[in-house]
Amino acid sequence: MPACGLGVGVVWWPPLDALCRPGEGLIDVIEAEPEAFWIPAPSGDGFRSLLADALSHLPQPKLLHGVGAPVGGTCPPPRGHAAAFARDVAALHPPFVSEHLSFRLFRERPGGPAVAAGFLLPPLQSERGMRMAVDNIHERRAALGSIPLAVETPVSYLPPAPGEWPDGAFIAAVAEAADCGILLDLHNVLCNARNGRQSVAAFCAALPPERVWELHLAGGERESGFHLDAHAGLVEPELWEIAAGLVPRLSQLQAIVFEIMPERIADIGLAPIGKHLGRMRELWNRRAQDATADLPRRAPAGTLPLVPETWEMLLGCAFNGRALPPLDGATAAWWHAAAPSVALYRTLVGEGRASAVSAAAPRTVRLLLAHGGEAAARGMLAAFWHQSPPGYTAAEEARALFRFLAATHPALPGLAEAMASDAAVLDEVG
Secondary structure: OOOOOOEEEEEOOHHHHHHHOHHHOOOOEEEEOHHHHEEEOOOOOOEEEOHHHHHOOOOOOEEEEOOOOOOOOOOOOOOOHHHHHHHHHHHHOOOOEEEEOOEEEEEOOOOOOEEEEEEEEOOOOOHHHHHHHHHHHHHHHHHOOOOOEEEEOOOOOOOOOOOOOOHHHHHHHHHHHHOOEEEEEHHHHHHHHHOOOOOHHHHHHHOOHHHEEEEEEOOOEEEOOEEEOOOOOOOOHHHHHHHHHHHHHOOOOOEEEEOOOHHHHHHHOHHHHHHHHHHHHHHHOOOOOOOOOOOOOOOOOOOOOOOHHHHHHHHHHHHOOOOOOOOOHHHHHHHHHOHHHHHHHHHHHHHHHHHHHHHHOHHHHHHHHHHHHHHHHHHHHHHHHHHOOOOOOHHHHHHHHHHHHHHHOOOOOOHHHHHHHHHHHHHHHO
């Protein structure tokens, strides 16, 4: 178990840098998502990290929060991922690291190649899903030099599947069997509760409180009738209240960390975020005042008719417009009831892919918008997404888009030049 007492932190992005200066006294620990600072190696084999250089001016201890290779799925991380992550660990010396208990890769057919799902997706909450996650955690720790590891409580926009383990019981079973920590993302738990899954109280009651090493706080937003874990703004009053009641029971709490997407920071403003950090300090000072008051545990229950491989194939194919695997009667009925959730995930995957290509191929996207307007550009992208699964990185997504456009719109004025310009930038940074 890592040493206690890191304190209040943020998931770091350059627009938050002014709040992270030691003289401000607001931030004790910096958390970063390593893969957001990776670029594919020029050889095409693995990744080159820019993270240590980006954080070199900040003296606070660092935590690494993985987003590119979650531990809840059957597909191994992409080639070179573990080595790149291990280099970041060696450079930044985090006391522990964390990974999502989700999956991001799937196979469209049994034995087929792993492809990106375009979004972090919820794992199969069953005995087999738990055992698979435990094996993945053991392998990841070994690849990173046996550093302590915590798993993040996942968000799911799906209704509970028939026979699946309750949300809190599943992550508790994983953490106990893997002997790892828990990153308790309270906003994820609140999203799940508001979207018809387990209540916050029942979820927290299932957790072993001594395994909770870190809390994440964030703001969300509404879309299509769902409460989204969008990291879109400030923490709402209900979440502050939940955290205030929970923190004094967490005897091994190491850090309380605020998350916000970088593109939302300017709209919110640094001053309100700074006030939030002050409230988080008050929370931090309340930790472990009642360390002996254990929360009651709840055992897992239920049997799912699916296996992890089929579960991942179902979600990955459905959310990316691919043919679905066959389903039994109970699962088919649940899937029919999940239609609004499936539509939401398809939207989220599309928005994520659009954001990736806009960032990695800005000249190409601007030309598409200028040529036919937003509707025509989105139509081209939709055709591309139907033909090609998501890329693992934004650079891979952009290069696949270049191939698609060169084959389908070779005569579009200015397109070849725009793609060549974007490709040259990708080659330079890669």
